[in-house]
Amino acid sequence: MADAASRLTTLAEELLGGPLPVRLRAWDGSEAAPPGVSTSGPVLVVRDRRALRRMIWKPGELGLARAWVAGELDVEGDLYELLDAISGLLWERGEDTRSLLATVRDPGLRAAAAALLRIAGPLPPPQPPAEEMRGRSGGRHTRRRDKRAISHHYDVGNDFYELVLGPSMVYSCAYWASEGPEATLEDAQRDKLDLIARKLNLREGDRLLDVGCGWGSMALHAAREYGARVVGITLSREQAAYARKRIAEEGLTDRVEIRVQDYRDVTDGPYDAISSIGMAEHVGAVRYREYADTLYGLLKPGGRLLNHQISRRPEPDEEAYEVDAFIDAYVFPDGELAPMGRTLSTLEDAGFEVRDVEAIREHYALTLRRWVANLERDWDRAVRLVSPGRARIWRLYMAASAVSFERNRIGVNQFLAVKTPVSGRSGTALRPRVWNEKA
Numbered sequence: 187m188a189d190a191a192s193r194l195t196t197l198a199e200e201l202l203g204g205p206l207p208v209r210l211r212a213w214d215g216s217e218a219a220p221p222g223v224s225t226s227g228p229v230l231v232v233r234d235r236r237a238l239r240r241m242i243w244k245p246g247e248l249g250l251a252r253a254w255v256a257g258e259l260d261v262e263g264d265l266y267e268l269l270d271a272i273s274g275l276l277w278e279r280g281e282d283t284r285s286l287l288a289t290v291r292d293p294g295l296r297a298a299a300a301a302l303l304r305i306a307g308p309l310p311p312p313q314p315p316a317e318e319m320r321g322r323s324g325g326r327h328t329r330r331r332d333k334r335a336i337s338h339h340y341d342v343g344n345d346f347y348e349l350v351l352g353p354s355m356v357y358s359c360a361y362w363a364s365e366g367p368e369a370t371l372e373d374a375q376r377d378k379l380d381l382i383a384r385k386l387n388l389r390e391g392d393r394l395l396d397v398g399c400g401w402g403s404m405a406l407h408a409a410r411e412y413g414a415r416v417v418g419i420t421l422s423r424e425q426a427a428y429a430r431k432r433i434a435e436e437g438l439t440d441r442v443e444i445r446v447q448d449y450r451d452v453t454d455g456p457y458d459a460i461s462s463i464g465m466a467e468h469v470g471a472v473r474y475r476e477y478a479d480t481l482y483g484l485l486k487p488g489g490r491l492l493n494h495q496i497s498r499r500p501e502p503d504e505e506a507y508e509v510d511a512f513i514d515a516y517v518f519p520d521g522e523l524a525p526m527g528r529t530l531s532t533l534e535d536a537g538f539e540v541r542d543v544e545a546i547r548e549h550y551a552l553t554l555r556r557w558v559a560n561l562e563r564d565w566d567r568a569v570r571l572v573s574p575g576r577a578r579i580w581r582l583y584m585a586a587s588a589v590s591f592e593r594n595r596i597g598v599n600q601f602l603a604v605k606t607p608v609s610g611r612s613g614t615a616l617r618p619r620v621w622n623e624k625a
Contacts, residue, residue, distance in 0.1 A: 402429025
């Protein structure tokens with residue numbers, strides 16, 4: 187009888203309708219390299235047959251994700267190279283691959299599926315890993331459900347985030363001067379915060395609302411470097427506690443207030459400026475117009491909004507868009523991405539004049555690779571701080587996201603929008619990319 191790796195490789199080719207683009211090693215130690223695949227490249231390792239049972243019951247990303255989180259699937263070698271090789275199977279083959287075993291009608295495919303079932307061992311499948319978000323109730327993007335989703339992602343321990351993000355504690359795309367190793371993550375994050383402050387034209391005494399303030403980095407930068415008076419809001423109690431401690435240590439409690447508060451409950455406008463950095467992805471399509479209306483209402487006439495937001499490519503049929511199964515179950519529950527054009531239109535519909543859009547997709551790929559390097563460099567400590575499954579989630583999520591940015595599957599954009607007064611004077615420079623320097 188053929189070894190497990192050869193059998194799996196043959197079955198994969200039959201089920202996928204083409205060659206498996208990577209080497210494969212099975213739980214019995216056997217290894218198979220399809221024709222044309224380098225024997226020196228990365229290896230997809232199936233450590234346990236339970237991985238097959240998961241993929242039979244949940245074909246596509248969710249089954250693969252469960253096996254990865256449980257440690258039943260692994261990668262030896264360059265993770266980015268392997269993800270790039272299999273990206274066509276996961277991202278470009280469409281629904282046919284994701285629902286393959288549920289919809290096969292071809293007799294040959296049915297035979298291959300039956301053979302896979304025999305290799306997989308006794309059914310039913312194992313329980314999902316403990317790290318999976320389950321038991322969601324109530325309507326999507328209600329206050330209670332949003333708060334629980336935010337807690338799932340952010341309340342996993344500030345020490346873990348320090349390990350991954352580094353001293354800047356900024357969890358959004360950095361702004362890089364170069365791609366070389368001499369460019370540090372801390373410098374790039376500082377440059378991003380300063381770019382936002384300059385786009386917002388912050389001045390001494392300005393009131394800034396930082397929506398989704400994270401661990402307080404933007405609030406601190408605006409208060410310390412520009413003299414702004416800042417209100418930062420988050421739904422994460424762990425983030426808020428960490429931010430308040432940083433603010434107290436820098437002696438800025440008279441300038442910065444951190445609240446555990448939903449954006450829908452902010453009523454103390456008007457503000458001179460609003461920053462929303464990596465927050466809108468949590469809002470959801472059903473709430474995005476309400477979000478834009480709320481921010482518009484909180485600004486004074488002439489006030490500016492800087493909306494920093496991940497986008498996705500438009501779908502031929504937007505009604506068919508589905509949230510990524512792995513991200514939804516393990517990373518950002520209920521998170522949704524919108525095409526850049528839809529975000530711009532919604533801001534305009536709310537009354538904003540959009541003055542500038544800067545696409546910085548490549549910058550996020552560079553940022554994610556630095557975060558992955560931080561995680562891998564201190565892997566054993568990361569596992570102790572959270573769990574083996576949680577650490578594996580973050581490694582896969584960040585590495586796969588880096589590949590997605592590099593392949594232009596997703597992007598990230600900074601929208602500068604103004605609540606332009608009746609006079610029509612927006613207050614922006616004639617050459618908008620020549621941003622105002624600090625006063």
